[in-house]
Amino acid sequence: MAKIESWFKAFRLRTLPLSFSSVILGSMLALYKDAFQPAILIGALITTLFLQILSNLANDYGDHKNGIDNDNRLGPKRSVQSGEITPRQMIAGIVICSILAFASGLWLLYEVSKKADLTIVLSFLIIGLLAIGAAIKYTVGKNPYGYKGLGDIAVFLFFGIIGVAGTYFLHTNQMDWKELLPAVSIGLLATGVLNLNNLRDIENDRDSNKRSLVVIMGLKKAKIYHAFLILGSIAAVIVYTFLEYHSNYQFLFLIAAPMLIQNVLVVFRSTSSAEFDAELKKLALATLIFAITIGIGLNY
Template identity: 55%
Template sequence: MSKTKAWIHAFRLRTLPLALSNIFLGSLLAVADGGFSLKIFLLATLTTLFLQILSNLANDLGDSISGADNEERVGPQRAVQSGVISKKEMIRMVIVFVILSLAAGLWLLWEGLQFLSYTQGFIMLGLGILAIAAAINYTVGKNPYGYSGFGDLFVFIFFGLLGVLGTYFLHVGSLHWSLLLPASAVGLLCVGVLNLNNLRDEVNDAKSGKKTLVVILGRKCAKIYHLMLIGMAMILACIYTYLHWISPFQLLFVLSFPFLIRNMVVVSKNEQPQELDPELKRLALSTLLFSLTFGIGLIL
């Protein structure tokens, strides 16, 4: 593998559609409520992509340092693990994406100040810094939260609640409580992708001391948990639609349900962890489809 290919592999491009799901949904919800800024949308998208790549690079580095990336790992070989990219090179690239994420985030906030007070701006800045810290501390540091079963909670908060609500707020300058429903739905689907990843890596994670929620719960309970995540996401979307019913176009998001249900069936029947690897990309794309159809259905 060439170094260029190794870096592209380390960026884990297949995770990017998942990262965009919350930005797209938050922006489409804003359009439906009469508020949208193209600059906010583009900058939020750029910031999120930088944060996702930062998280992927930090995860590659952290799992390499901890020993979670080894020959027994089921998923694709990581960049540092392969030896093509050194730990020093990975650390430097992590720093580059911290700077890029911070720069894009500050620009985003600057544009958002036309709708926000300075107090709100400082709160958003604090949340942005927390997002950068969370992206790194998932597997890097003395006490990475991804090794203590808290990865699911952080994904739900940052990829669901903060991602959708924060994007909407930057567009519109206000929030209403029912937005928690679609924001939570996307958050739960994103957690589902993480849970798939952890189901695939359960055996090796347990051996290397990485206590994901799957390792803590056990495979059988983790499968039930997965069904609850996907099922609850669909229910929350239906509740929001019921509360804000205007036209049948709002049911467009139901087009994503067959793909989500298929994922639930595959996971419930799975006996070979390695067979779950392609499901990560499928569920990520299904989550993006859900976000797009949900938001577009509100606009039509």
Template identity: 50%
Template sequence: MEKLKFWIEAFRLRTLPLALSSAILGSFLAYADGQFNPLVFGLAISTTIFLQILSNLANDFGDSQHGTDNENRLGPLRTVQAGKISKKEMKRLIALFVVLSLISGGLLIFSGIKTANAGMIILFFVLGIASIVAAIKYTVGKNPYGYSGMGDIFVFIFFGLLGVCGTYFLHTNRIDPLLFLPAASVGLLSAGVLNLNNMRDIENDAASGKRTLVVRMGSHKAKIYHASLIILSPLLSLIYVIRTWESVYQLMFLLSVFPLGFHLYEVFKNHVPDKLNNQLKVLALTTFFFSVTYSLGIFLIK
């Protein structure tokens, strides 16, 4: 039972609401167009969960591998570094979640693509493999992209653009360029979560050779960058709503602006990186709240 507790800790289940935001929003944008597939929705949720847990496990393993997880780290327990789970055990579980992601993702693709279009099926399988590789290579290997300041870009693409638009396509088998606006909104908030995480870890990351954007910019510029992510997100979605206006219910997502405003206030007044931990939870849950209220607004007008 004690080992199970550490496995659950390594799964970092508190990160799942953030990861699910793109699948939920993409599905309800499809619902707005009258093309919601419950099977695609369920498989999108399961695939997202498997990929997020895979990413968390790989991150635990990779940061231990590179020495970034050490006694100076400010975040929650990392199981490999703490000796609670061996590297061999972690590799096995990473492999298991790669398989689970492939199975769930494969079923998702075959359930969503309605035509026998080999090219489209191959494209989505390539994107699926890319998602798995991105989940692992953030911290694992000789040249992890998270150690060179590229994490924000990958998060924006996979948690935002691909997560939302890809899910929408698997429901509808078409894409609308306007959808990149709400998709970018989720991507920006997700990048904000990563940026905040890196703001918390700036000192240890710099000492460990992890050159995140925050390490490269410094804390002051990182706060300005953070504000630009948070402010631009609802603005892009507001543009989308104006372009597709049907009902005042579409503005429900603006309820998330209030917690986002308080969040920015707390970030800008902070001078103790360790105290940003609470704001990580706030921003992750607010991103989920943004996605849910956006989706609820769509549901109420249909």
């Protein structure tokens, strides 16, 4: 059996702040509308936890099976690649994590059903099943969509639109188009993290026939795309703030703006994969700070 430490390494818990950003902001938007439900927040966080771990395990297995994880790959060494966890054990882990994500999702929907009608519950059940499928299919299977430049769209939808706006809807059972602006903002930042990851791996991905969007666009255009993602995220929140303006505290999110802009500048200056890798954690942390400060400023 693989050691517990190996499994925790495979879980890649350092990726959780990024995924939790969506749920936290969606819940704080609901708090602003006096519709916050603690049980929804807890259920959404637990479900997100299992979905993120599921995605990390599936990526570990899929990239190994497809030959993407090799000696030329930068970043943390994967568990199947290193031999710490066998492919068979990883498949078992993926199955168990899928079951846990589904179970926690059912509990979340049970809490939602206390105030929502059956149509809403069934709609989110389908979304939850799609999320589980998307987490696995990103790198696993004959035609993983992550190898066809479609990963950015999936990340934007699940971390942004569904993550933020979906969480907000679970609390409130309603949706105003303005809440889509902070959802778009977090979705763009999450996509920026993926773009950084793909910038780091561009050479190995190209050599391994993994056609990420960065490989398709090329390095120069991918850097411009990165600037669009980060600056577009800030712009979306600025527009939302003016639309919902009631206090100067709402501009608290500008605390994180220098970190985000600095990330863009570093990406444009960077020429080595190691420099891109160093920015991954920084952008994920900046996204969490950005989400929390948006919520705090809105509710102050």
